[in-house]
Amino acid sequence: MRKALLLAGLMSGISMFSVNSANAVEIEYWQYIYETRVNAMDQLIENFEAANPDITVKQVTFPYADYQTRIVAANMAGKGPDVMQLFYGWLDKFVAGGLLQPLPQDAFPHEQIESEFFPIVTAMSRDGEYYGLPTAVRSLALFYNKKLFEDAGLDPENPPQTLDELVAAGKAIAKFDDAGNMITEGMTLDMAGQDHQWWREVLVRQFGGVPYTDDYRKVTYDSPEGTEALEFYTNLQLEEKIGQAGFMDEGQAAFRAGKAGMTIDGTFRLGSFSQIEDFEWAVTELPANADGMRSNYSSYFANGIGAKVKGEELEASEKFLTYLTSPEAMSVWLDVVGELPARRAVALTDENTSNPIYGPFLKGLAYAHTTLFVDRAAQRQVAIDMVNRVLLNGQSPADSIKEAAADEQAIIDDAM
Amino acid sequence: MSLQVENTNGAASGRPKGGGFADRFSMHTKRLAWIWTFLALPVLFYxxxxxxxxxxxxxxxxxxxxxxxxxxxxxxENYTKLFADPDFWQVFKNTFAYLIFGTPISLFLSFTIAFFLDRVRFGHGFIRALYFMPFLTTAAAMAWVWRWFYQPAPIGLINDFLAYFGLPQQPFLRSTTQALPSIMVTAIWAGLGFQIIIFMAGLRAIPTTFYEAARIDGLGEWAILRRITLPLLKPTTVFLVVLSSIGFLRIFDQVYNMTTNDPGGPLGTTKPLVLMIYQSAFSSYQMGYAAAQTVVLFLILLVISLLQLWILRDKS
Incomplete structure (x- = not known):
């Protein structure tokens, strides 16, 4: 009796084992919750599983606010994801913490990455190794409200192309009530939104300055040129009065409500602005300076492989990552999420570049810079405070930029 | 207690006889053992x-x-870094501003309202419910409503109101001087309902015979308040002072939700210690530094609470 029981137990064990091996390798993919991204990923997983019946991919999502903490905590517990999405700016921290493994060079040869992807992906490489690759990239552009342009007597088909034209258009659109309170902004001023990127990587360069050294380890915007760039920005409120920080709480809210003529924002805003029904809006490249020089800020979420993944899970993860960075996946991502393909060949098709919405963003990618943040939130705070000191406390731009440079340098040094 | 003893017998009766737990120990020990068995769970949990x-x-x-x-x-090192950080001293100042203005103002208001509400018969329950309502509302939701109230003219209710009467616009949350009081007002308002209820319970607990005797002796309302109501309300007051102080020292929800774009801003003028801890820990991942800040907060809370208990102690 006892023998029979033992045998039965053994049999069931064996049969379970065989079912498991015949079934599939299961890998976990982690990303944060953002409806279109989750939907796009569901679609990609479905396609991938159809092509690879021996692999199942489980998508796990967390609210953005918790996402980083979850990855780090899961890694400590040894239960991290096989493939994960990470912001390029987290890379230093994640590599130092041993959360990621370098991408195998046979599956992802460096020459191929560097020739086929936009150059900004080099932000994912450390010490000669790539730690992740993006499906899609983001850049900035100038959104404008066609209706407000018309009302102000401006040509909605000819948006401003230089900073001077931007200020002129803003002045034409801005409206005030009898008491002098702003009721329509010419342009939103929201340092907590994308303006800090615009200032750092675009304005500083357009005024002849350099924001950081090439490795982004030394702050160099504390210069007469940088000061001029800051003065230009703060004067949009103080002198030109085309915008007002804090107007309608957030820049994007003011634009959505049709109370702002222009706003600088990223590709990721396309989804939310596409729900606007009260007016027509369009997109144009970020304005050039007087010499025609343009710049842009680009960022992305990359996909990397967890440090502890090995064996058949690693093999499956490699396959999945290859699919995520394939032209097919990029097209799906563009259609569903609206983010730009990270491969040049997929992005720069005639169809995409002539697209009135994607076109300006794609043009921006060609000359974009990618700030290597060590602590994005803290560095953004430095920029917010720098502008607030001028706007609220009346500090001189020169003094304020000096303080900001010292604060940001301390954050960078602390993290190194 | 007797129920537990019976339980002991019940459990023991099922066991084999002789040498068991039931026989070996005295009633007292058994009782203690049971008490600790039940207490073990919460003790362990805590x-x-x-x-x-x-x-x-x-x-x-x-x-x-x-x-x-x-x-x-x-x-x-974390402590020396903390004490050398000008941001910390700004945060320290803010935290105490919430405490020093928030606690007395909220207690004065809640006592005044409770004192007069106690005498209102018409619609008493309804008015009390109105005051209590904010306490039941999620702090985050309330903070967002207030955040919109404080906006500039076209959408801000308060500024619209000011404009209607031709008064100058106020920057409120966009000002380094007005932001902290603006946020504090919402925190006071949110906690008012609870304090009113506690004060009213305290007022009701004072025997009416004291008041009758005082009135027969010809004491005025003011003297009654000063000589009878306030002294007899002291335990309630002490309780509320300590509770409200701890609440203001730990203020977070209102500040965070009203300033999400520039947390604790503008220029850090509204940032309380708890928000600084949150940012150090879950935005910059400096857990050691954040732990040092929590230790400082813990010590502040401890000293303030002990100080209050000592100042407001029963001197008799």
């Missing part, structure tokens, strides 16, 4: 969930833990 992390925070505050690498002991 040890694991509360006391261990609290004690561990002291240890972590002496390390450079950043979640990624194993913590390394660095002595008091």
């Amino acid at each position: 040890s694991v969930i509360r006391f261990y992390p609290t004690l561990d925070a002291f240890r972590l505050s002496l390390t450079d833990w950043n979640l990624m690498r194993p913590p390394k002991f660095i002595g008091f």
Whole structure:
């Protein structure tokens, strides 16, 4: 009796084992919750599983606010994801913490990455190794409200192309009530939104300055040129009065409500602005300076492989990552999420570049810079405070930029 | 208690006779054993969930833990860094501003309202419910409503109101001087309902015979308030002072939700200590540094609470 029981137990064990091996390798993919991204990923997983019946991919999502903490905590517990999405700016921290493994060079040869992807992906490489690759990239552009342009007597088909034209258009659109309170902004001023990127990587360069050294380890915007760039920005409120920080709480809210003529924002805003029904809006490249020089800020979420993944899970993860960075996946991502393909060949098709919405963003990618943040939130705070000191406390731009440079340098040094 | 003893017998009766737990120990010991068996669960739970992390925070505050690498002991470096950080002193000042203005104002208001509400018969329950309502509302939701109230003219209710009467616009949350009081007002308003209820319970507990006797002796309303109501309300007051102080020292929800774009801003003028801890820990991942800040907060809370208990102690 006892023998029979033992045998039965053994049999069931064996049969379970065989079912498991015949079934599939299961890998976990982690990303944060953002409806279109989750939907796009569901679609990609479905396609991938159809092509690879021996692999199942489980998508796990967390609210953005918790996402980083979850990855780090899961890694400590040894239960991290096989493939994960990470912001390029987290890379230093994640590599130092041993959360990621370098991408195998046979599956992802460096020459191929560097020739086929936009150059900004080099932000994912450390010490000669790539730690992740993006499906899609983001850049900035100038959104404008066609209706407000018309009302102000401006040509909605000819948006401003230089900073001077931007200020002129803003002045034409801005409206005030009898008491002098702003009721329509010419342009939103929201340092907590994308303006800090615009200032750092675009304005500083357009005024002849350099924001950081090439490795982004030394702050160099504390210069007469940088000061001029800051003065230009703060004067949009103080002198030109085309915008007002804090107007309608957030820049994007003011634009959505049709109370702002222009706003600088990223590709990721396309989804939310596409729900606007009260007016027509369009997109144009970020304005050039007087010499025609343009710049842009680009960022992305990359996909990397967890440090502890090995064996058949690693093999499956490699396959999945290859699919995520394939032209097919990029097209799906563009259609569903609206983010730009990270491969040049997929992005720069005639169809995409002539697209009135994607076109300006794609043009921006060609000359974009990618700030290597060590602590994005803290560095953004430095920029917010720098502008607030001028706007609220009346500090001189020169003094304020000096303080900001010292604060940001301390954050960078602390993290190194 | 007797029920537990019966339980003991019940449990023991099922067991084999002789040499069992039931026979070997005295009634007193058995009773103690049962008490501790029941107490063990909450004690264990609190040890694991509360006391261990609290004690561990002291240890972590002496390390450079950043979640990624194993913590390394660095002595008091976090504390010297904290005390040398001008941002910390700004935050320290803010935290005490919330406490020093928030607690007395909220207690004065809630006492005044409770005192007069106690005499209102018409619609008493309804008015009381109105005051209590904010306490039941989620702090985050309330903070967002207030955040929109405080906006500039086209959408801000308060500024629209000011404009209607031709009064100058106020920047409120966009000002380095007005932002903190603006946020504090909402926190006071949110906690008012609870304090009113407690004060009213305290007022009701004072025997009416005292008042009758005082009135027969010809004491005025003011004297009655000063000589009878306030002294007899002291236990309630002490309770509320301590509770409200701890609440203001730990203020977070209102500040965070009203300033999400520039947390604790503008220029850090509304940032309380708890928000600084949150940012150090979950935005910059400096767990050791954040732990040092929690230790400082803990000590502040401890000293303030002990001080209040000592000042407001029963001198008789």
